[in-house]
Amino acid sequence: MFVLLFNKCTQENKTVSEFPSIIPAPVSMLIGKGQFTITPQTQIAYPGENSEIRKIGEYLNELVNEYAGFYLSLIELDNAGANCISLQTGDFPDLGQEGYNLKSSKKGVQITAGQPNGLFYGIITLWQLFPTNQVENTLAIPAVEIMDKPRYKWRGAHLDVCRHFFSVEFVKKYIDILARHKLNMFHWHLTEDQGWRIEINKYPLLTEVGAWRDETVIGRPRRNTPVQFDGIRHGGFYTQDEIRDVIQYAANRYITVIPEIEMPGHAQAAIAAYPELGCTGEKVSVRTTWGISPYIYNVEDETFEFLENVLSEVIDLFPSQYIHIGGDEARKDQWEASKRIQQQIKDLGLQNEDELQSYFIKRIEKFINSKGKNLIGWDEILEGGLAPNATVMSWRGISGGIEAAREGHDVIMSPTTHCYFDYYQSQNREQEPLAIGGYLPVDTVYAFEPTPAELSEEETKHILGVQANVWTEYISTTEGVEYMLLPRLCALSEIAWSPKEIRDWEDFRARLNTQVKRYETMGWNYRPLDE
Structure with missing residues (x-):
């Protein structure tokens, strides 16, 4: 079961253990039940002939290590099975040059895009799905389906x-x-x-x-x-x-x-x-x-x-x-x-x-x-x-x-x-x-x-x-x-x-509470939020 959220992503709509808090807000997001757990056995899959997408996978690996303290192995898509984060480009004209799709379920995560930079923004969103209070040696990712692309170039x-x-x-x-x-x-x-x-x-x-x-x-x-x-x-x-x-x-x-x-x-x-x-x-x-x-x-x-x-x-x-x-x-x-x-x-x-x-x-x-x-x-x-x-x-x-x-x-x-x-x-x-x-x-x-x-x-x-x-x-x-x-x-x-029509200050302010926790994890200085 998925809940479709286009605008206010309020806590009342929450269907997973930790509510996804993504900044900037994606164009659309379906929130499902369950989660995918990244462990040291999880693999990152990429098209074997594409060195640029492999580099994006390596960047994702750094993000995983920042939060969880371990690296994942990279494999070619042809050899991918379950327990995998896959990165792949294809024909997605509606996504433009920088858009992406992200789907996570109990089986794994798939990020697709028309261009490699769209994949990059997809893994930034995946990073924001990492829990801010992760359990050692695991990262629990909520089940979501996201379609996203930027308003301005x-x-x-x-x-x-x-x-x-x-x-x-x-x-x-x-x-x-x-x-x-x-x-x-x-x-x-x-x-x-x-x-x-x-x-x-x-x-x-x-x-x-x-x-x-x-x-x-x-x-x-x-x-x-x-x-x-x-x-x-x-x-x-x-x-x-x-x-x-x-x-x-x-x-x-x-x-x-x-x-x-x-x-x-x-x-x-x-x-x-x-x-x-x-x-x-x-x-x-x-x-x-x-x-x-x-x-x-x-x-x-x-x-x-x-x-x-x-x-x-x-x-x-x-x-x-x-x-x-x-x-x-x-x-x-x-x-x-x-x-x-x-x-x-x-x-x-x-x-x-x-x-x-x-x-x-x-x-x-x-x-x-x-x-x-x-x-x-x-x-x-x-x-x-x-x-x-x-x-x-x-x-x-x-x-x-x-x-x-x-x-x-x-x-x-x-x-x-x-x-x-x-x-x-x-x-x-x-x-x-x-x-x-x-x-x-x-x-x-x-x-x-x-x-x-x-x-x-x-x-x-x-x-x-x-x-x-x-x-x-x-x-x-x-x-x-x-x-x-x-x-x-x-x-x-x-x-x-x-998109202008989905922006909402109260919802954004709620998501900021999670964002500043990420800043603390990264060791970035920031001005504390006003009450």
């Missing part, structure tokens, strides 16, 4: 490694956390005023000079009070080999890494390394305070040559179809004050500095497109005219995303109101770690609807998805990043994956 999370640098080891852990929430995009913010974090072979000073700041501001300085610094040199960067390693690690978890190389603003670290890139010619240091630096790239041909050379190395490293170029918070003070820049505005037939930024972005986009890649920028790239093929990441609310979609451009929704995970999680700030400001509890994240109602059916096709952002001005430790990320990432994952 862009389900992302961002990490700023420039304001504070984080090791390769932690970046991989961050990617693991994203994978366990069925996210598929990791936006890696690699350049900033406060540090340049990616090795560029042609320009060694970017990391010899630009990756290091002399000290860091302490806390959040108050008006009319002296600014204090810690006196500690801070920095670091990722070698190209380390970046390749991270990209492969993410790819093994079906996550695409999107690099962000900021321009024309947020460029002080690069200008500290190569002053000729700036507008004043003065020698500056890597920024030691937060806020928006006035230092901005000039628009000389030599500067575009520099940026194209940098982007060429970035494009060679990252398989992603998208390259993020920032484009946000570009202060125009130095452009306004420069006689050279003002003459260039006239020579180019432009009206103002906003149009100059548009010229800048369009020129960079033309280069990126010539390499077979697509440009993403924050919503400021709309100002002065949008580059022809650009994708807009809408962060200053959703209006920029609406405007871009109406102009026929793809959009990722990432507004501060719902997606900025550097905001406080409680209104009682004295009980929380220092943060940049704002207030974003998990229920507010969950309430976000990424597709604006005012768009037409055709325009909604341009909403690729949604992304959480973790800026790290006030987050200096790995534990702090995890605390700000979790459990809000659960809410983000559900609005990115689950």
Whole structure:
């Protein structure tokens, strides 16, 4: 007997010893009686000719070992019998590229999908069916039938490694956390005023000079009070080999890494390394305070040559179809004050500095497109005219995303109101770690609807998805990043994956109680749930 659950999966419907608690909620789930017990004798079966699916089986084996302390043997499907977890792709057009079916019974577990990444998401769901209080040497899996596929194709999370640098080891852990929430995009913010974090072979000073700041501001300085610094040199960067390693690690978890190389603003670290890139010619240091630096790239041909050379190395490293170029918070003070820049505005037939930024972005986009890649920028790239093929990441609310979609451009929704995970999680700030400001509890994240109602059916096709952002001005430790990320990432994952019509806050909140137990098993830090 199976009970069909599409929406509220309440405890009253429970027909197994431990109620399945899956985040993000699947499209549909049938809950039956009985269970399948994974023991050391259970086997993982895969198509013998498919090395990619074998790797997925090996990943499942790691998940089993994390919880139960033992590994399973892997066998080819042709040799599979009972007491088996089988992984197989086939013709399932209704599942799309990332959907899966999962069926568990007393005899075993079958996960099927149209593509290997669907199988991967199926084993993440299977992991969530593991009991949080398992008996030694066994894992009891409730009998279920699940059909599932994501709502959006862009389900992302961002990490700023420039304001504070984080090791390769932690970046991989961050990617693991994203994978366990069925996210598929990791936006890696690699350049900033406060540090340049990616090795560029042609320009060694970017990391010899630009990756290091002399000290860091302490806390959040108050008006009319002296600014204090810690006196500690801070920095670091990722070698190209380390970046390749991270990209492969993410790819093994079906996550695409999107690099962000900021321009024309947020460029002080690069200008500290190569002053000729700036507008004043003065020698500056890597920024030691937060806020928006006035230092901005000039628009000389030599500067575009520099940026194209940098982007060429970035494009060679990252398989992603998208390259993020920032484009946000570009202060125009130095452009306004420069006689050279003002003459260039006239020579180019432009009206103002906003149009100059548009010229800048369009020129960079033309280069990126010539390499077979697509440009993403924050919503400021709309100002002065949008580059022809650009994708807009809408962060200053959703209006920029609406405007871009109406102009026929793809959009990722990432507004501060719902997606900025550097905001406080409680209104009682004295009980929380220092943060940049704002207030974003998990229920507010969950309430976000990424597709604006005012768009037409055709325009909604341009909403690729949604992304959480973790800026790290006030987050200096790995534990702090995890605390700000979790459990809000659960809410983000559900609005990115689950159908709008089945989302329900009370049901989600109940499932969170089990999810945080998984965090404890994994040793992940998280903000405790409010009562």
